[in-house]
Every structure is written in structure tokens, then in C-alpha cells.
Amino acid sequence: MTPPEATTTTAPPLRNPADAELDAGPPRASGRRGVLGTIAKYAKIFRVSLIERMTYRGDFLFGTILRFLPIVTTILLWKAIYESSGQVELGGFHYREMIAYLLLTNISRMFSSMPGLAGGIAREVREGTLKRYLIQPLDLVGFLLSSRVAHKVAYITMSFLPYALLFYLCRGYFDAFPDALTLAAYAVSLVLSFMVGFFFEVSVGMVGFWFLEVTSLLYIVMTLNFFISGHMLPLDLLPEPWSTLLKILPFQYMAYFPAVVFLGKIRGWQLVLHLGLELLWAVGFMALARVLYRAGLKRYSAYGG
Amino acid sequence: MVAVVSKYVRMIGYLARYTLARELAFRGNFLVKVSVELLWLGILIAFYKTVFARTSHIADWSEPQYFFFVGCFFALNGLIETLFLENCNEFAELVRTGDLDFLLLKPIDEQFLVSCRRIDWGSAPNLLMGAILMATALVQAGWVFDPVRVGAFFLTFTCGVAIAYSFMLLLTSVSVWMVRNQSLMEMWWLFSSLARYPREIFSGRWAEPLGQFFTFFIPILLVSNVPANVMVRALEPAMVGLTVVAAVVLLWVSRRFFLVALRSYRSASS
Numbered sequence: 001m002t003p004p005e006a007t008t009t010t011a012p013p014l015r016n017p018a019d020a021e022l023d024a025g026p027p028r029a030s031g032r033r034g035v036l037g038t039i040a041k042y043a044k045i046f047r048v049s050l051i052e053r054m055t056y057r058g059d060f061l062f063g064t065i066l067r068f069l070p071i072v073t074t075i076l077l078w079k080a081i082y083e084s085s086g087q088v089e090l091g092g093f094h095y096r097e098m099i100a101y102l103l104l105t106n107i108s109r110m111f112s113s114m115p116g117l118a119g120g121i122a123r124e125v126r127e128g129t130l131k132r133y134l135i136q137p138l139d140l141v142g143f144l145l146s147s148r149v150a151h152k153v154a155y156i157t158m159s160f161l162p163y164a165l166l167f168y169l170c171r172g173y174f175d176a177f178p179d180a181l182t183l184a185a186y187a188v189s190l191v192l193s194f195m196v197g198f199f200f201e202v203s204v205g206m207v208g209f210w211f212l213e214v215t216s217l218l219y220i221v222m223t224l225n226f227f228i229s230g231h232m233l234p235l236d237l238l239p240e241p242w243s244t245l246l247k248i249l250p251f252q253y254m255a256y257f258p259a260v261v262f263l264g265k266i267r268g269w270q271l272v273l274h275l276g277l278e279l280l281w282a283v284g285f286m287a288l289a290r291v292l293y294r295a296g297l298k299r300y301s302a303y304g305g
Numbered sequence: 306m307v308a309v310v311s312k313y314v315r316m317i318g319y320l321a322r323y324t325l326a327r328e329l330a331f332r333g334n335f336l337v338k339v340s341v342e343l344l345w346l347g348i349l350i351a352f353y354k355t356v357f358a359r360t361s362h363i364a365d366w367s368e369p370q371y372f373f374f375v376g377c378f379f380a381l382n383g384l385i386e387t388l389f390l391e392n393c394n395e396f397a398e399l400v401r402t403g404d405l406d407f408l409l410l411k412p413i414d415e416q417f418l419v420s421c422r423r424i425d426w427g428s429a430p431n432l433l434m435g436a437i438l439m440a441t442a443l444v445q446a447g448w449v450f451d452p453v454r455v456g457a458f459f460l461t462f463t464c465g466v467a468i469a470y471s472f473m474l475l476l477t478s479v480s481v482w483m484v485r486n487q488s489l490m491e492m493w494w495l496f497s498s499l500a501r502y503p504r505e506i507f508s509g510r511w512a513e514p515l516g517q518f519f520t521f522f523i524p525i526l527l528v529s530n531v532p533a534n535v536m537v538r539a540l541e542p543a544m545v546g547l548t549v550v551a552a553v554v555l556l557w558v559s560r561r562f563f564l565v566a567l568r569s570y571r572s573a574s575s
Contacts, residue, residue: 001382001390001428002345004491062483063492070498072515076506077363085360216337223341227348237355 002223041138042146049150064162071106071166075099091237097263098234099173103166104259105231110156111190112197112229112254117148121205122214130300141202141289148198182264185271189258192278196253199285206289209296230256250281313417321424328426338427342383346434349375364505369446370537371503376438377536378501378529381462383431385469391425393473394489397480403572416563420474439536446537457535457545464552465528471555472496472525478559478566500528524551 082095093101121144124130133140167174178186204221208214226232229251235243246252257274260266266274328335353375357368366374396419399405408418476492499519504526507516519526524547531548534541 001386001431001494001497002341004488004494062479063495066492066495069495073498073502073506076508076512077502079509080364080506081356081360084362084364087359090359213334216334216341219337219341220344223344223348227351232348232352233355237359239355239358 002219003226042142045143045146046150049147050154064159067162068166071103074102075170078102091234092265093234093236096173096175099170100263101234101259103170103173104262105255107163108190108193108255108258109231110159111152111258112193114148114197114201117144117198117201118205118208118218119215120144121202122208125208125296125300126213134297141293144202145198152194178262178264182261182267185275186258186262188275189253189261189278192275192282193253193255193258195282196250196278196285199282199289200250202289203285203292206292206296209292209299225251225254228252229254230259234260250285253278253281313414316413316417317421320422324424325426335427339430342428342431343434346379346431346438349379350438364503364508366503366505366538367446369442370533373439373442373446373537374503374529374533376435376442377462377533378435379438380432380435381465381469381529381532382497383428383435384466385473386428386431387425389420389470389473390428390490390493392420392422393477395422396477397489400481400570405570406572409567415567416474416560419477419563420470443537448537454536454540457540458532461527461535461545461548462532464548465532467552468524468548468555469497469500469528471552471559472523474559474563478563481566481570496525499525500530503533504530521547524548524555527551 078095078098082090082098088094090098121140124140130140132138133143177183204214204218207217211217228246228249230246231254235246235252235256237243238246247256257266257278261271350372353368353371356363357371361367363371396405399408399419409415411418473489473493476496477489480489504516504520507513507519507526516526527544527548531544535545
């Protein structure tokens with residue numbers, strides 16, 4: 001069984017932005033123009049998505065408890081691996097560093113995984129509901145971005161306590177709290193990992209303009225991503241040339257890179273260079289998503305009601 | 306009794322044929338499903354090969370023994386997915402929409418209908434992939450044929466499936482009370498992670514009691530550990546006995562629990 005495409009619950013199907021207006025009370029923003037009006041519009045989408053995310057609290061809590069199980073078994077597996085190997089260091093990681101790394105990849109994935117995003121876009125194309133973005137003053141990518149940010153804010157807020165507890169219990173695996181500069185770089189790398197994850201997945205979703213069914217492509221990408229992003233083990237452990245090759249690809253920014261930044265394994269100019277590269281990938285995927293969207297709209301023929 | 310059993314066996318045959326016909330209508334999708342599973346198995350093998358490049362053992366399991374274990378879990382979980390997972394996954398939706406009414410009205414056992422309605426043929430090749438991995442591991446380990454071990458393996462493998470099914474049914478039943486937004490698939494993935502590794506990794510001050518708890522109280526650790534153990538490591542009659550007893554008890558408990566859950570079901574339709 002492949003790992004479910006999530007560290008979060010599946011996003012609900014995209015709603016009609018017009019509903020958002022109805023839920024959010026009288027459309028006060030309609031009279032406003034310019035930047036303020038735009039901000040108010042997307043803030044409303046954000047608010048509605050947030051309310052939607054908070055509906056299933058009990059289920060979320062139960063899921064969170066279950067989510068601890070793989071963390072426990074992973075810690076025990078690596079403990080057994082280190083004890084059996086009789087070595088202190090594997091691929092440049094001590095045992096405690098390794099556990100800290102694997103815990104941190106969960107945080108990276110919390111930012112970079114986008115359950116349901118590409119599938120949602122492909123569904124909009126297939127069912128013809130995409131046309132509402134063409135006739136309303138609303139940008140598809142902008143709408144998706146603001147609702148996804150809300151989704152993440154809700155998820156991270158609700159996960160904060162369980163994760164805080166987890167990291168408190170596992171504090172022994174961390175040598176020391178990183179300095180302010182490392183922490184700032186870590187925060188930047190996480191935000192950028194969200195951007196890389198988001199625009200990469202939007203780009204995959206845009207493929208739906210050419211192939212009506214992208215689910216299969218998505219499954220393969222997501223399954224591969226689990227390994228090549230460094231979620232299962234640090235990329236340094238892999239033999240050459242794989243280790244170098246996977247560090248060139250953008251997938252490492254979705255799990256591996258933020259974790260090693262936190263652990264202080266990348267410092268100085270190396271860190272600046274990699275953050276620059278991460279930004280470049282994010283901007284690159286953003287541009288790719290735009291280009292594919294433009295080209296896709298030329299082919300789009302709005303089937304459905 | 307015989308008539309009832311044969312009726313249900315016949316019904317499974319019909320359902321299997323019907324779902325196979327449906328699956329083969331979308332052959333491309335079927336092939337993609339299989340290739341994704343194959344890719345996942347490849348990733349698992351790559352992961353453990355990477356680990357075994359740096360150690361000869363993991364928790365007293367040698368490399369071929371460990372790969373036999375991985376194959377055993379892969380096959381067992383594949384069988385569970387083929388027969389039950391998709392059906393149980395839909396149960397929450399049936400409760401939420403009230404469509405469960407239509408199943409309750411049929412003159413067929415509710416548990417059978419809820420958990421065996423469809424066969425997910427896309428996961429069926431996992432059983433074969435797991436078997437191939439197990440066979441390869443046996444050859445590498447220089448395993449000598451022993452009918453007692455093979456018999457014990459098939460017995461405990463069957464019991465492992467029964468135990469896993471019972472836990473899945475328990476997880477499924479909870480959705481009558483809890484409005485569910487998370488899929489059972491994900492819940493199952495998280496819960497079954499306990500059975501994904503050898504029991505011997507549960508060592509140490511706090512992990513040992515946890516291992517005991519998941520062996521004797523919530524015996525999910527018996528699922529793939531015992532069959533792999535009897536085949537390539539020590540054949541312990543006590544563990545085989547425990548697995549058989551656990552399977553029988555859990556099948557009974559999960560059925561009772563499912564029926565209690567059904568009594569709490571309030572139709573959501575008009």
C-alpha cells in the first residue's frame with residue numbers, strides 16, 4: 001500500500017467563490033476598487049476556507065493521535081538500525097541527529113504537501129466548472145493559493161499542540177536550539193517549500209488541460225516524491241550518483257532541505273546559495289503554472305453545465 | 306449452515322466476477338494502479354538496500370530474513386486491500402449520506418455487505434509481488450523446505466489477515482458515531498505502520514511495554530511478525546497458538562462492535 005497522499009486531510013472539493021460571498025455576509029467589498037478590494041476579496045475566501053477546515057474537530061483529533069504511531073515505529077526502527085550496525089555515524093548523521101531529521105521532515109511536509117490540489121484543478125477542467133474563473137473577476141491560481149494558505153494555517157494551528165508535545169517529548173534528540181539566524185533561514189526555507197510544493201502541484205494539475213485524467217500521473221509523482229524528497233531517509237545516505245542527483249532536483253526542498261537547515265548542516269554561503277536556488281525553483285514553477293494555464297485556456301472548451 | 310455458507314461463497318464469486326469486469330473496462334487505470342504499487346515496492350527495496358549497505362542485521366533479522374518479512378507484510382496488506390479496504394473506506398460515506406439504508410434492507414448479512422461488496426482487483430497483484438519477494442528472500446537465505454513451517458506459515462498468515470480485518474472493521478465502525486472527514490485509508494496506513502516492522506525493534510525502557518501491549522492487548526504486532534518468524538526464524542508453537550486465539554477472539558469482538566455501531570445508526574435520508 002502506498003502512503004496516502006497526505007500529512008493532512010484531503011482538501012474538500014473547490015467551492016464556488018460565489019458561495020464564499022454569500023457565507024461572508026453582505027458583499028461589502030463589491031464597491032471597493034484597486035488593491036484594497038482585491039485583498040478584501042481574497043481575505044474573505046481565506047475566512048470561509050478556515051471555517052470549513054474547522055468542521056471536523058473530533059475526527060481531526062483522533063487522526064492526530066494515530067499520526068503518532070508511525071513516528072514511534074520510525075524512531076524504533078532507526079534505533080535498531082544504529083544498534084545493529086555498531087556504527088556511531090551513518091551518512092554523516094548520528095543516531096540522535098537522524099531522529100531529529102526524520103521528525104523535522106514531518107514539519108517540512110506539513111508545509112510542502114498539497115493533498116487534493118492538482119486533482120481539484122484537473123476536475124475543474126474536466127467538469128467545465130473552470131469557466132467561473134473566466135467570467136468572474138477572480139484568478140484561479142490566486143483563489144487556490146489563498147484557500148490553500150487557509151488550509152495550511154488551520155492545519156498548522158490545530159497541529160501545533162500535538163507537535164509541540166511531540167517535540168517536547170523528543171527534545172533529547174536535539175542538541176541545542178538553533179541560533180536566531182539559522183531559525184530565520186529555516187522559516188524562510190519552510191515558506192519557500194510551501195511555494196515550491198504549491199506551484200509544482202498546480203503545474204501538475206494544469207496538465208489536465210491536455211490529459212483529462214491526471215490522477216495516475218499524480219500517484220506516480222507523489223509516490224516517488226516520498227523517497228526522492230528525503231522524507232524516508234536523508235539523501236546523504238544514498239550511494240553516489242543518486243545522492244548528488246537528488247540534491248540537484250527541486251524535490252529535496254519539500255522535505256530534506258528545511259530539515260538540514262534546522263540541524264545546522266548547511267551554513268554560510270552554501271545556505272544562501274541553496275535558499276536562492278529554492279526561491280528560483282518556486283519562481284520557476286510559478287512561471288510554469290502560469291504558462292501552462294495560459295496555454296491550457298486556449299484549448300479549453302468548457303464542457304458541462 | 307452448509308447452505309448458508311455455500312450461498313455466501315457463491316455470492317463472493319459473483320461479486321468478484323462483476324468487479325473484475327468493471328475493472329477491466331478501465332484497463333489503463335488498472336495498469337497504472339499496479340505500476341504505482343510496483344514503484345512503491347521498488348522504493349521499499351531501495352530503502353532497505355540502502356540501510357543494509359551499512360549494517361548486516363536489523364534487530365537480529367539478517368537481510369534475507371528481513372526482506373522475507375517485508376514481502377510477507379506487502380502480500381498480507383495487499384490481500385486486505387483487495388478484499389476489504391475500499392469497502393470499509395466507503396462505509397463512512399454511506400453513513401453520512403444515509404445510503405446505508407439500502408444495504409440494511411437487503412436479506413444479506415450487513416457485515417458481509419459492508420466489508421465484502423467489492424473486490425479491488427488493482428491491489429490483487431500486491432499479493433503476487435509480495436510472494437515473489439518472499440520467494441527471492443528464501444532462496445537468498447538458503448532456506449530448506451520444511452512442511453511444518455510452511456503449514457504454520459499459511460495458518461498464521463490467514464490468522465494475520467483475520468486480525469487485520471478485525472481491526473479495520475473496528476476502525477470502520479467508529480465512523481457511525483464520528484463524522485469522518487479523513488479517509489479510512491489514511492487511518493489504516495497510520496495504524497498498520499505498527500505491523501510494518503519486526504516486533505524486535507520494540508526494545509528499551511519505554512518501548513518494551515509498548516511492544517507487549519501491541520502483542521497481547523491490541524495484538525496488531527502478531528499480524529506479519531508471526532508468519533515471517535515461523536518461516537525464516539524460530540518456530541514457536543506458543544506464538545502460533547496465540548495468533549490463532551487472537552484471530553478468533555478479535556473476529557468475534559469486531560463483529561459484536563460492528564452490530565452495536567449499527568444499532569446507533571440513524572438514517573440520514575428523508
